[in-house]
Amino acid sequence: MRKEDEKVVIELKGVCKYYRMGDNIVRAVDGASLKINEGDFVAIMGPSGSGKSTMMNLIGSLDVPTKGKIFLDGEDISTFSESDLAQLRGKKIGFIFQSFNLINNLTAKENVMIPMIFQGHDLEDRNFRANKLMQLVQLTDRMHHSPGELSGGQQQRVAIARSLANSPEVILADEPTGNLDTKTGATVMDFLEDLNKKGKTIIMVTHDPDLAKAHADTVYWLKDGKIEKITKKKNGWDKGPRGVLIKPKEKK
Amino acid sequence: MILDFFSLALKNLKHRGIRSWLTLLGIFIGVTAVVSLISLGNGLQMAVASQLGVSANELITVQAGGLSAYGPPGSNVVDSLTQGDVDAIERLSSVENAVRRNIDSGRIEFNDNVIFRYVGSVPNNKEDRDLIYEQLNMEVLLGRFIKEGDSGKVVLGYNFYGKKEDWGGKSITPGKTISINDKNFQVIGITDKVGSMMMDNIVIMNENDMKDLYGFEDKADMIIVEPKNKEKLQKTKEDIEKLLRNRRGVKEGEEDFEVSTPEATLSTVNNIIGGVQIFIAIVAFISVFIGIIGIVNTMTTSVLERKKEIGIMKSVGAKNSHIFFQFFIESSLLGLVGGIVGAIFGTLIGFLGTVGMNNFLGTELTISINFLLIFFTLLGSFLIGGIAGIIPAMQAAKQNPVEALKG
Numbered sequence: 001m002r003k004e005d006e007k008v009v010i011e012l013k014g015v016c017k018y019y020r021m022g023d024n025i026v027r028a029v030d031g032a033s034l035k036i037n038e039g040d041f042v043a044i045m046g047p048s049g050s051g052k053s054t055m056m057n058l059i060g061s062l063d064v065p066t067k068g069k070i071f072l073d074g075e076d077i078s079t080f081s082e083s084d085l086a087q088l089r090g091k092k093i094g095f096i097f098q099s100f101n102l103i104n105n106l107t108a109k110e111n112v113m114i115p116m117i118f119q120g121h122d123l124e125d126r127n128f129r130a131n132k133l134m135q136l137v138q139l140t141d142r143m144h145h146s147p148g149e150l151s152g153g154q155q156q157r158v159a160i161a162r163s164l165a166n167s168p169e170v171i172l173a174d175e176p177t178g179n180l181d182t183k184t185g186a187t188v189m190d191f192l193e194d195l196n197k198k199g200k201t202i203i204m205v206t207h208d209p210d211l212a213k214a215h216a217d218t219v220y221w222l223k224d225g226k227i228e229k230i231t232k233k234k235n236g237w238d239k240g241p242r243g244v245l246i247k248p249k250e251k252k
Numbered sequence: 253m254i255l256d257f258f259s260l261a262l263k264n265l266k267h268r269g270i271r272s273w274l275t276l277l278g279i280f281i282g283v284t285a286v287v288s289l290i291s292l293g294n295g296l297q298m299a300v301a302s303q304l305g306v307s308a309n310e311l312i313t314v315q316a317g318g319l320s321a322y323g324p325p326g327s328n329v330v331d332s333l334t335q336g337d338v339d340a341i342e343r344l345s346s347v348e349n350a351v352r353r354n355i356d357s358g359r360i361e362f363n364d365n366v367i368f369r370y371v372g373s374v375p376n377n378k379e380d381r382d383l384i385y386e387q388l389n390m391e392v393l394l395g396r397f398i399k400e401g402d403s404g405k406v407v408l409g410y411n412f413y414g415k416k417e418d419w420g421g422k423s424i425t426p427g428k429t430i431s432i433n434d435k436n437f438q439v440i441g442i443t444d445k446v447g448s449m450m451m452d453n454i455v456i457m458n459e460n461d462m463k464d465l466y467g468f469e470d471k472a473d474m475i476i477v478e479p480k481n482k483e484k485l486q487k488t489k490e491d492i493e494k495l496l497r498n499r500r501g502v503k504e505g506e507e508d509f510e511v512s513t514p515e516a517t518l519s520t521v522n523n524i525i526g527g528v529q530i531f532i533a534i535v536a537f538i539s540v541f542i543g544i545i546g547i548v549n550t551m552t553t554s555v556l557e558r559k560k561e562i563g564i565m566k567s568v569g570a571k572n573s574h575i576f577f578q579f580f581i582e583s584s585l586l587g588l589v590g591g592i593v594g595a596i597f598g599t600l601i602g603f604l605g606t607v608g609m610n611n612f613l614g615t616e617l618t619i620s621i622n623f624l625l626i627f628f629t630l631l632g633s634f635l636i637g638g639i640a641g642i643i644p645a646m647q648a649a650k651q652n653p654v655e656a657l658k659g
C-alpha cells in the first residue's frame with residue numbers, strides 16, 4: 001500500500017547521546033540511524049535502559065544529540081536555536097507520556113489550551129479547538145475538572161487531546177499505557193490507532209510486544225543504545241531478538 | 253500572550269499555600285507603613301501645629317523657659333518675664349507693639365461640676381487686644397469678645413459649650429454665670445471650635461480681672477510682639493534676643509527664654525513630623541527589603557517545586573522567554589497582592605488615625621482616599637515583586653527540558 005518514496009518526516013543519521021557519569025560515559029543512544037515516513041505507526045522496543053526514552057526526546061527535540069544529525073521534515077534541527085526548537089516542537093510534535101504529565105493547577109480543557117498559547121493563538125481559537133479536542137477524546141463532560149479528579153485513562157485522553165492541540169505531524173508516545181490497566185490501555189490505544197488512520201505519524205515506546213504487533217507497522221529493537229533490529233509487519237514480522245518469533249496480530 | 257501569562261499566574265497564585273502568603277508580610281508592612289503615613293501626614297502636621305498653637309500670623313512670641321507643648325506657656329518658670337521686659341521690647345526700633353499676656357490654671361465650677369482649665373488674659377487697651385485676637389486666631393460663635401472696661405466677664409473656648417457632659421449635661425452659654433477660683437464671672441461669649449485642646453478649653457478674661465484673681469503684679473507669662481516690618485521677622489527676633497540677654501544677663505547659647513517666630517514654630521512641627529516620617533520610611537524600607545528576600549525565596553522554592561510543570565511547558569512548545577515571563581509575572585502579581593493588602597490596611601489605619609485625632613485632639617480633619625498614592629504604591633509593589641522574581645524566573649527559564657520533566 002505505502003510506497004518507499006513517501007515523504008520522510010523524521011530522519012536520524014548516526015545519532016549519539018552520551019552522558020558523563022563520573023569517570024564513565026553512558027552511551028544512552030549510540031549511533032542510531034533511521035527514517036520514518038509520514039503516516040507510519042512505529043514502535044520502539046527494548047529492555048529498560050536501552051535508550052528508548054532518550055531516543056524519543058531526541059526525536060522530539062527536547063534534547064540535542066552529542067553526535068549525528070536529526071532531520072525533521074527535511075530540516076536539520078541542529079541548526080536551530082533553543083527558542084526555534086521550542087517553537088518547532090510545539091508546532092510539529094505532540095508528546096504523550098507514561099505519567100500523563102498534566103498540570104494540576106489547570107482544568108483538563110486549560111491543559112489542552114496551553115500548547116496553543118505558545119503558538120500565539122487567541123483565546124477564541126483556543127476555546128474552539130480545545131472544545132473540539134475534548135469532544136474527540138470524549139471528555140466534554142469532564143473538561144472543567146482538574147486532572148486530579150480524573151481517572152488515569154481519562155487523564156491520558158486529556159494528554160492525547162493536548163498532543164493534538166497544534167495539529168502536529170508527529171505524535172511521540174513514551175509508554176502511553178504503562179500506567180494503565182489493560183482495558184483502559186486498550187481504549188487509549190484505540191484513540192492512537194484512530195489518529196494514525198487519519199494520517200498522523202505515531203512513534204510509540206512500549207514494553208509490550210503484543211501492543212506493538214497489534215498497532216505498529218514497524219518495530220525498532222533497541223539494545224544498549226543501538227538499533228539492533230528492525231521488523232516490519234509487511235514482512236510478516238520476521239524473527240525478534242533472542243529468536244522469538246513475533247506473529248502479526250489481526251487489526252480490527 | 254502576556255495577558256495569557258497573567259491569567260496563568262493568577263491560577264497558580266490561587267493554588268499557593270499559606271507559606272507563600274506569609275512571605276508577603278514584608279511588602280505588606282512596608283506598604284501599610286507608607287500608605288498610612290502619607291494619608292496621616294497632612295493631618296498629623298495640622299494636629300501637631302494646632303496643638304502647639306501655631307497660626308499663620310506674623311507675630312513673635314516670647315516666653316521664659318522653653319517652648320512647651322504641655323502645660324500653660326510660661327508656667328513653672330523661675331525667672332519669669334516682667335512688664336519691664338514688655339516695655340523694653342516695645343522700645344526697640346524694629347518693634348511696632350509688644351503685648352503682655354498671662355496664663356494660669358483655674359478651678360472652674362458650674363452646675364456643681366468642677367474642672368481645672370487654663371485662664372488667659374487679654375489686654376485692656378483695644379489696639380493690644382486686637383493683636384492678641386489676631387494671635388489667637390479665634391472667632392466668636394455665640395455672644396461677643398471681651399471689650400474695654402469689661403469686668404467680671406469671660407469668653408470661653410468652644411468645649412465649655414460643646415462638651416455638655418463635662419458640666420453634668422448642661423451647656424454653658426452666654427448669660428450664664430460660672431465660678432473661677434470661687435469668684436463669679438458672667439459668660440459673655442463662646443469661641444468657635446479651633447481644633448486645639450488648649451484653645452478650645454481656655455477661659456479668656458480682661459487682664460485687670462486676671463491680676464485681681466491671681467494677685468500677681470508684674471509677671472508676664474508671654475509677650476506677643478508685632479514687628480514693624482513683617483518681612484524682617486528674623487531681624488526683629490534677633491533684636492529681642494539681644495535685648496533680653498542683656499536684661500537677664502545670660503550669654504548667647506545659654507538663653508533661659510525663647511523667642512519664636514511662626515516659621516520657627518512651624519519648623520518645630522515639621523521637625524517632629526519629619527522625625528516620625530524618617531522612622532516610618534526606615535521601617536518601610538527595611539520591610540520592603542525583607543519583602544524582596546521573601547519573594548525571592550518563595551519564587552525559588554516554587555521553581556524547584558514546579559520543575560515538572562516547567563518541563564511540561566517546554567515539551568509543549570514554551571520558549572525560555574515564555575517560562576521566564578510566566579514566573580516573572582507571577583512574582584510581580586505576588587508583590588501586587590502584598591501591595592493591595594498593605595494599601596487596604598494603610599488606608600484603614602489612616603482612616604482610624606484621622607478619626608482618632610478628631611476625637612482625642614478635637615481636630616476636624618477630613619478623610620480622603622488618595623488614589624494617586626494608592627496607584628503608585630501598587631505599581632511600586634508590582635515592580636518590587638517583578639524585581640524579586642527576575643533571578644528565580646531566569647532559573648526557571650534555563651531548566652533543561654528533559655531533566656525538568658523528571659521532576
Ligand SMILES: Nc1ncnc2c1ncn2[C@@H]1O[C@H](COP(=O)(O)OP(=O)(O)O)[C@@H](O)[C@H]1O
Nearest residue numbers: 019021026028047048049050051052053054055
Ligand atoms: N541524564 C542522564 N544522565 C546520565 N545517564 C542517563 C541520563 N538519562 C538517561 N541515562 C542513561 O541512559 C540510558 C538510557 O536511558 P533511557 O533512555 O531512559 O532508557 P529507557 O527509556 O530505554 O529505559 C540508561 O542507562 C540511563 O541510565
Ligand SMILES: [Mg+2]
Nearest residue numbers: 052053054174
Ligand atoms: Mg524510558
